[in-house]
Amino acid sequence: MLKVVFTKPNKWSVSFDRFMDELQSIGMNSLPIVALMSGFIGGVISLQTASNMSSPLLPDYTVGYITQSSTILEFSPTIISLILAGKVGSNIASEIGTMRVTEQIDALEIMGVNSLNFLVLPKILAAVFFFPILVIFSMALSMTGGWLALVVSNLSTTETYVLGIRAFFDPFNITYALTKTVVFGFLIVSVSAFYGYYVKGGSLDVGKASTQAVVSSSVTILIANFLLTQMILL
């Protein structure tokens, strides 16, 4: 399947237009859910960390440091990707699956259009391009959420939290997180498109394909996360 996806498009200008549409559909439309999740989870991470810090040996800025590292290393790239697997993955599988069962994909093929390339490539490129932007946005919002939760709850000060955020910061962690995100974006779109493209039957089967796409891309993300961590961090 991927061999056919990554062939030369029938017409570059049409594929570019589709890429821009997919940036809107896959990327921009995911901003609200990413913002909501990141803000609240960041707040909860900092509150839980603060509530579990009973040892006087730990400096106060530890809360900020833990919020920063857990957000950058795991929450933003992995958890947000799992959420996107649900939102974007099911959308892709049902969109392409519906096109399959209503013969729209056959119509494309009859016209001489490479349907896999036409439908899937712009989605993959949009995800690979925009998911890292979403994850950077998520990191920023998560740490802001953590700060807001601590300050509002009077558990820390802005200065201490910012000190923690900056403590032991390793820029390579950002590279690691974004590398994971690019791989996850590719996996979500390709796995979901596979289930949608090869669906057989009717609307009931499109629903099943959509569910299978979310489950499979989530499992694939978890396995890839483990392997990438082994390869990059260790």
Place this chain on the structure above:
Amino acid sequence: MIQVVDINKTFGDHQVLFDINAQFDKGKVNLIIGQSGQGKSVLAKCMVGLHEADSGQILYDGRDFTVMNRHERSLIRQEIGMLFQGAALFDSMTVEENVGFPLKMFSKMTKAERQKRVDFCLERVNLTGRNKLFPSECSGGMQKRIGIARAISMNPKYLFCDEPNSGLDPKTSILIDNLIKDITIEYNITTVVITHDMNSVIEIGDNIIFIHQGKKWWQGNSETIITTDNPEIGSFVYASEFMKEIRSSMQEKRK
């Protein structure tokens, strides 16, 4: 002209088509008819490459479609227009975007030229002024006509219509049949229609191929199909009481 030579097709252990040989002539409406499940849609899908035939040849004016690679097939397919049973219009596009899509993909027309061609095709199917509607806002008959407009937008040499009358009222069915007939004659194209609508068979069938049990059972035209004494054809053509009455009155006239 399209020729199919010794086409066989099997799904798993079940053979659907057995050594089909047929010729579909240019400038004629060629019908593939038969009862449901006899293999007529499979034959049509083999002809356009949506199914791969196990053996045999499909010749588009002498060019063997079965041995072509993806790129070569893509070029042949730009000469094919197809109307699907459910019209298969793109949901996310307006009527004019649907009709103009093949032009946008494969022609070097400017936007203005494309618009002119789209308007012409829509006018040809009596849908002038419906450019901005979405398929979901159109009736079944309108969707079929948009499908025809899209199929003819690239000036195809070959037109395939898969059950063009299914789900339509008798009046709209006649309209679609006449449109297919007119377009075939006007553009001198090879039209292949898969149908089991007896009205279409009588009205537009220049060349009729009857598929039964996966085999080409009979070939003729709209006149010979009425008079043939082939029992399988008889049970297909005269399945309805209406057609039986027509046969009785014809027989009485002969006496």
